[in-house]
Amino acid sequence: MGASLFFYAFADWRFLILLVTCILINFLLGLRINSESNERKQQVYLYLGVIFNVGLLLYYKYFNFFLEGFYDMLNAFGVTSSHTALSILLPLGISFFTFQNLGYLLDVYNEEIEPNSNVLEFSLFVAFFPKILSGPIERASQFIPQIKTKRDFSYDTTVDGLRQILWGLFAKVVIAENCAALADPIFNSYQEQSSSALVFGAFFYAIQLYADFSGYSNMAIGVSKLFGIQLMRNFATPFFSTNIADFWRKWHISLTTWMMDYVFTPLSFTLRRQQKLGLIVAIVTTFVLVGLWHGANWTFIVYGLFHGMYFIPLVYSGSMNTSNAIAQGAWFPSIKESVKMVMLFILVMFTDILFRADNLTMAFDYLQRVFSWSLFSIPWEFLGSTTLFTSLFILFFFGVEWINREKKHDFEVRNYPLLIRWGFYIFLFVLILFFGKTAETFIYFQF
Known part of the structure; x- marks a missing residue:
């Protein structure tokens, strides 16, 4: 664990405190979600976790993007205004470890996993040095059991x-x-x-x-x-x-499966009465978010929009799930x-x-x-x-x-x-x- 924190600090020591704070807050929230028997209180702790993690992304990665968009909108309505972009440094790997934390809290809330009660094990799950900078985006259910068990050398x-x-x-x-x-x-x-x-x-x-x-x-x-x-x-x-569906099953698999499980599946379930139209809306929305995940630029949003639209012929032909x-x-x-x-x-x-x-x-x-x-x-x-x-x-x-x-x-x-x-x-x-x-x-x- 210490080696992973040193690795992250060596890459950029300024954000080590942020990483440790993220680890501790998500660790404690996972325990609180599990310990509460009242569902409303569980939801409160989950929402706090979502607000905290998404808020970090919005501030560090997208604040200037949305600020510029806000002032552009004002200018479009004839309100003359100017602004200066904030000098915000982007923490290395924030998109990756934030999604890991979000997935962990959602899995605990949905009772798919038990929360980890060992802060060192949870810290290693978040900060494990081979993956913290650029993934893969690991699931706690797959990663934590491996570090709980004894590992013998295998040639x-x-x-x-x-x-x-x-x-x-x-x-x-x-x-x-x-x-x-x-x-x-x-x-x-x-x-x-x-x-x-x-x-x-x-x-x-x-x-x-x-x-x-x-x-x-x-x-x-x-x-x-x-x-x-x-x-x-x-x-x-x-x-x-x-086809494009099979491509995304094989490209950046950890991000694609995360988005499918936590965004597409609940959204498509909500829109299931709209049948194919609802499925298309769910797919396009998911891929717009995939594009936005990559960065605060309209190019990434349109990139995701195009990829989502490429699924439309597959939806109407019924071949989206064929591989x-x-x-x-x-x-x-x-x-x-x-x-x-x-x-x-x-x-x-x-x-x-x-x-x-x-x-x-x-x-x-x-x-x-x-x-x-x-x-x-x-x-x-x-x-x-x-x-x-x-x-x-x-x-x-x-x-x-x-x-x-x-x-x-x-x-x-x-x-x-x-x-x-x-x-x-x-x-x-x-x-x-x-x-x-x-x-x-x-x-x-x-x-």
Whole structure:
């Protein structure tokens, strides 16, 4: 526990007091909710917890956003006013540990778990260092029992954790950072680029975003395995999906399942009389909140809105809950599966422009500029050795994911012959050593 608090303080010591305060308040509220026999008093303590945790997010993450929106509204009604944004530092990992605390209180209130009476165990659940900065968003019902039981050293688990760390490091410093080197110049000067170059930039940014966050998640899960603790899987080869619902079942799984359990399910139950319309409202509302969770910017809200709207055809066709395994029992997908995967990737790729853009004006201007006659030109200025090697690395990256798509993680090669396993290890080490780029931070650290 002390090591986790030191890790957080080392990242930014100014918010250590805030983290400890969050831990103690949620710990005590969980006990009070459970100890009360009066349901109204239980609700009071739950509401206090929701107000406290959501209030932290609203202040640290969204205060200036809503303040600016308020003054814009006044100006729209002819009330001339000006304001100065507050200088508010965003605590690292606040979106992740706040959602963990909220989920814990809701589970205690719904009697799905017993509250934890050991403050050190609860503190470790909240502040466990591999996950506190960028997840996964763990559930108390899965995490706390693991730290209550004695954990013995397991050679197989330790080696598997090291494999996952190696794969995550490769995804981050080789795939994500080389993609960033290609995408950033295009986004930074998008008004001067041809349409084909803009598509080029959008493609490499989509890969960067995935490799960056999945790489972090794999490293976090791998490090946790070294301590005998299994974190939940956060990505499960999402780009091998054939519809948007299946994509979100495999993309940022810990956030998606949290939103499904605590937002979508109660909201869809409330709107069940409206049938499909109610289901659509519940889905769109949930994904708008998914977008808003990422940050205080209209780009994230519209990003979530678009993804929610992509579900509408699935709702009316009744195929939202279908999740067919791709190329089951075969080496390669069928033509139909391939077309669906490519079309879904293109849809996600263009929507990710909203994720990368500074504001809505830039996002829609970027998208508008894609559709011109220069779309059919060749962006020769970006076709060099960096592009060639990065493309080959991406093919290798997705090739390994494809082979392991039905396994527990993307680099589960424990059953491969010894020479093949070590061939993989050495190859990845060489790529990291010679082609890896220095990474200052992870994209999701800002959330």
